[in-house]
Amino acid sequence: MLINSTLSGKKELLLPIHNNRVNLFVCGPTVYDNSHIGHARTYIVFDVVARYLKHKGYSVFYLQNVTDVDDKIIQRATETDASPRLLARKFEQKYLEDMQALGVTNVSYYARASEHIPEIINQIERLIEKGYAYETETGVYFDESRFHDFGKLSHQSVEDLEKHRIEPDPTKRNPGDFSLWKKRQDGPEVTWDSPWGKGRPGWHIEDTAITENYFGAQYDIHGGAMDLIFPHHEAEIAQMEATSGKKPLVRFWMHTGFLNVNGEKMSKSLGNFTTIRDMLKKFDADSFRFFVLSSHYRSPIDFSEDALDQSKKSLERIRQAAKLIEAEIEGSPSTADVASSEKEANDPSILEARARFLDSMENDFNTPYALRAVFEMVRDINRRLNEKSISRNALIDARNLLDEFGQILGIGFSPATGSRAENSEDKTGKLIELLIDMRQKLREKKDWALADEIRNRLTEQGIVLEDAKTGGGKYSIR
RNA sequence: GCCAAGGUGGCGGAGCGGCUACGCAAAUGCCUGCAGAGCAUUACCACUCCGGUUCGAAUCCGGACCUUGGCUCCA
Numbered sequence: 001m002l003i004n005s006t007l008s009g010k011k012e013l014l015l016p017i018h019n020n021r022v023n024l025f026v027c028g029p030t031v032y033d034n035s036h037i038g039h040a041r042t043y044i045v046f047d048v049v050a051r052y053l054k055h056k057g058y059s060v061f062y063l064q065n066v067t068d069v070d071d072k073i074i075q076r077a078t079e080t081d082a083s084p085r086l087l088a089r090k091f092e093q094k095y096l097e098d099m100q101a102l103g104v105t106n107v108s109y110y111a112r113a114s115e116h117i118p119e120i121i122n123q124i125e126r127l128i129e130k131g132y133a134y135e136t137e138t139g140v141y142f143d144e145s146r147f148h149d150f151g152k153l154s155h156q157s158v159e160d161l162e163k164h165r166i167e168p169d170p171t172k173r174n175p176g177d178f179s180l181w182k183k184r185q186d187g188p189e190v191t192w193d194s195p196w197g198k199g200r201p202g203w204h205i206e207d208t209a210i211t212e213n214y215f216g217a218q219y220d221i222h223g224g225a226m227d228l229i230f231p232h233h234e235a236e237i238a239q240m241e242a243t244s245g246k247k248p249l250v251r252f253w254m255h256t257g258f259l260n261v262n263g264e265k266m267s268k269s270l271g272n273f274t275t276i277r278d279m280l281k282k283f284d285a286d287s288f289r290f291f292v293l294s295s296h297y298r299s300p301i302d303f304s305e306d307a308l309d310q311s312k313k314s315l316e317r318i319r320q321a322a323k324l325i326e327a328e329i330e331g332s333p334s335t336a337d338v339a340s341s342e343k344e345a346n347d348p349s350i351l352e353a354r355a356r357f358l359d360s361m362e363n364d365f366n367t368p369y370a371l372r373a374v375f376e377m378v379r380d381i382n383r384r385l386n387e388k389s390i391s392r393n394a395l396i397d398a399r400n401l402l403d404e405f406g407q408i409l410g411i412g413f414s415p416a417t418g419s420r421a422e423n424s425e426d427k428t429g430k431l432i433e434l435l436i437d438m439r440q441k442l443r444e445k446k447d448w449a450l451a452d453e454i455r456n457r458l459t460e461q462g463i464v465l466e467d468a469k470t471g472g473g474k475y476s477i478r
Numbered sequence: 479g480c481c482a483a484g485g486u487g488g489c490g491g492a493g494c495g496g497c498u499a500c501g502c503a504a505a506u507g508c509c510u511g512c513a514g515a516g517c518a519u520u521a522c523c524a525c526u527c528c529g530g531u532u533c534g535a536a537u538c539c540g541g542a543c544c545u546u547g548g549c550u551c552c553a
Contacts, residue, residue, distance in 0.1 A: 006482095009482095026553090027553070028553090029553075030551090035553085036553090038553060039553045041553075042553040043553075045553095070551095071551075072551070072552095154481065154482075154548075155481055156480070156481050156548095156549075157481095168550085175550085176550075178550065179550095203551085225552080225553035226483075226547070226548080226553085227547075227552050227553070228552075228553070229481095229482080229548070230481085230482095230549065230550080231548090231549085231550045234550095235550090255483095255553095257483070257547095258483090258546080258547070258553085260546075260547095263545070263546065264547095265546070265547060265552090266553095267551095267552060267553095268551090268552070269551070269552070291490095294490075294491065294492095294500095294501080295490085295491065295492090296491090296492080298483080299483085299484075300483070300484065300546070301490095301491095306489085306490090307489090307490065310489080310490060310501075310502050310503085311490085311501090313503095314500095314501050317501080320515085320516065320517090323516095324516085360492095366493095368492050369499080369500085371491095371492095371500070371501080372492070372499060372500040372501085373500090374500095375500055375501065379500095379517095379518085382516090382517055382518075383517080383518065383519095385517085386518065387518095443511080448511060448512070451511090451512095452511095452512070452513085455513080455514095464514080465514085466513095466514060466515055466516095467510080467512095467513085467514080467515090
């Protein structure tokens with residue numbers, strides 16, 4: 001399959017370093033606050049990347065770091081008079097809950113920075129030995145002038161990078177040198193002993209220490225959002241390629257586009273963010289996943305409630321078709337053709353839908369194009385259901401295919417809500433069903449006046465009835 | 479200033495040399511006691527601008543313009 005590489009700017013063929021194994025690393029959160037839906041976009045995208053690679057038969061190890069030692073955590077802890085460690089744990093827990101709620105379930109291992117301090121120190125020592133890093137009164141820095149590939153990922157020259165907005169630490173040799181170890185003591189929980197005295201790691205070093213520990217000096221895919229290209233990922237390349245002498249650090253750098261609001265990047269510093277929790281109060285996770293996957297992962301997307309509403313409706317279309325398919329399968333009792341349903345799918349239209357979907361995913365995870373295949377299949381099935389020109393076998397194949405698609409995208413396409421059986425757990429549900437049954441008897445007697453009155457008065461109570469042809473029907477509580 | 483990503487129908491959003499997606503919204507029809515929901519069909523021939531290459535360009539090559547982002551906090 002083809003994956004776009006930020007390094008080359010081109011799509012390249014995925015050939016894993018270790019046979020069938022794909023090592024995937026994605027930059028995780030800095031746990032000092034609730035995550036917002038911009039983060040959610042990135043993590044949903046890489047969840048689908050992992051799902052698809054697994055579906056292809058690769059053994060995927062998906063590693064994610066958790067930055068639990070950081071200036072912002074310390075700052076927030078100081079402001080709120082909290083312990084930095086407990087603050088980090090609290091937001092890490094909330095992050096994991098958010099991911100669970102979004103169906104982001106394919107991370108194999110979360111690695112905390114604070115639990116990899118020995119690996120970090122070890123890597124810094126090797127960088128100093130090789131002459132790529134030096135110590136000053138304030139810390140240990142990477143000497144950018146020694147690493148000639150610096151800037152290759154962000155396509156900038158070292159001279160371009162001389163410009164800076166933040167006043168550099170005066171002890172550094174070059175303004176572009178970045179911190180590996182900070183000689184700071186901000187409290188016992190965020191201070192460790194090192195050959196350079198007490199302190200804590202710089203921002204970039206944890207990722208390469210962690211990936212080297214689990215993957216070695218080189219691995220297959222590194223993901224993150226575009227804002228990490230510089231300086232973060234550039235620094236990772238410098239650190240690891242300098243340490244190991246092996247290039248490239250990763251085969252594929254994959255970067256997701258931003259989630260914008262009114263054309264502006266959503267970010268904590270701008271204050272225009274919606275947390276995942278708040279979003280999920282208004283929309284279900286599947287609608288949000290659908291919204292995210294409706295655009296290509298590298299394109300910017302503009303978040304709005306209208307856009308989410310539209311995604312919800314689009315998803316409903318697929319689910320509605322799944323309902324019709326299911327009802328038709330249930331409704332047509334097993335006949336002679338059931339025996340042959342064991343066979344592989346052979347309906348040409350369904351085979352084509354599957355091929356198109358998978359081809360789209362093969363081409364740099366083109367989920368919008370893959371969704372097109374889903375819609376085209378849905379329309380075709382609907383039409384044939386109307387014409388009663390589809391076999392039970394084909395319907396079963398279609399159902400299975402929708403399940404397969406749903407599995408890859410992490411979206412439930414199968415009908416799940418609002419059925420009478422599910423709502424009949426409680427007494428209210430039973431009472432409503434009783435009314436529906438009574439009303440159905442009235443309808444059979446063609447007592448439309450009374451039947452309509454029952455429906456209207458239930459609607460007033462927020463209970464919306466949807467009659468079905470055969471009677472019964474469904475209801476939903478608003 | 480340098481680097482990057484974009485600019486496509488009413489809206490969202492693919493395509494990236496010919497077959498001009500897909501979805502939402504719209505119109506018509508079907509279904510229905512009615513309503514809702516649903517389904518089908520149809521219409522919409524759109525690609526920021528200016529040059530060029532080509533039999534043919536949204537797509538390739540020049541050159542503008544605009545938007546957003548990065549340039550040591552960021553998914």
